[in-house]
Amino acid sequence: MSSASALPRPPRQRRSRESSERVIKAGLELLDELEYDSFTIAEVSRRAGVSVGSIYARFGSKDDLFLVLHDRAMDEIEREHRAAFDAIAWAELDDRESIRRAVRALTDVFHRHASMLRVFMLRGALDPQVLVRGSTAVREVQAAFAAGVLTHRVAMRHPEPELALDVFFRMAFAVLARRIVYGPLHESGRSLSWDDLADELAEVCAAYLLD
Known part of the structure; x- marks a missing residue:
């Protein structure tokens, strides 16, 4: 290759x-x-x-050809996430609502591209080039997510907000990735829609950062 x-x-x-x-x-x-x-x-x-x-x-x-397609798709997914985060009126929202909007923006793009991302994630387990390019894209998304949420850092009770957001993003990414690869019932028999999952992840993030 x-x-x-x-x-x-x-x-x-x-x-x-x-x-x-x-x-x-x-x-x-x-x-x-x-x-x-x-x-x-x-x-x-x-x-x-x-x-x-x-x-x-x-x-x-x-x-x-697959590498070209993967690179193009990752570029588009990064653009969609940046646009979604840029569209959030961070300063106009209260602390919890800003977190809810950020998590929903993150989740919506994963949901929209779930089928293709499943192919990339499975391929990435075998192909280091796909793995590295995917990691680059995810880190870009993480940085944009954190930058937006940190506009409300003054309200955060966690002593290290950057660390907390890094840990939460890792958790959220793991949950979303496993759902994409294995389906919605792999870990639990409880069925959760993408919207419900986004809402619950937002509650976890808000509790972690603000309470």
């Missing part, structure tokens, strides 16, 4: 750029529907309307 630094450069010609974008779009759609082992260059070719030979010539192997 090629290294992340060897990802293909964007083609210069407009038609080549357009065909590459069709391949990427089709590949991302497939990853949102299928497990990695069911993801094939032939099906990407069919959906994108680009020949198999052209895809191999441009992207190399299936694994190389």
Whole structure:
């Protein structure tokens, strides 16, 4: 498998750029529907309307194409999280509501991309490049989450708010990731919707930081 630094450069010609974008779009759609082992260059070719030979010539192997798709998806997920946190009127909300909005923003993006993230998480257990890129994205999200919530640090009773937020984020990420990989009933027979889970995680965070 090629290294992340060897990802293909964007083609210069407009038609080549357009065909590459069709391949990427089709590949991302497939990853949102299928497990990695069911993801094939032939099906990407069919959906994108680009020949198999052209895809191999441009992207190399299936694994190389997957790295391009993973990088693109992680960029988008990071953008969505940043936009969601930027949209929160932190100073206008009370302390608990700001935490609730932050946790909901975090959870909503995970929920929206759950199928694709499941593929990435399972693949990351076997592929160090996927693992490292995913970790980079998660750390960016953690930093944005913490920066927003810390606008209310004056109300926080925990002696080390940064540490508390770091620990809470680790807990929340673990809960969300396990739900994505194993489903909603893996640890407990109690069924919780994504909305209910977000609300309960927010209560945990508020109690930890404020009470």
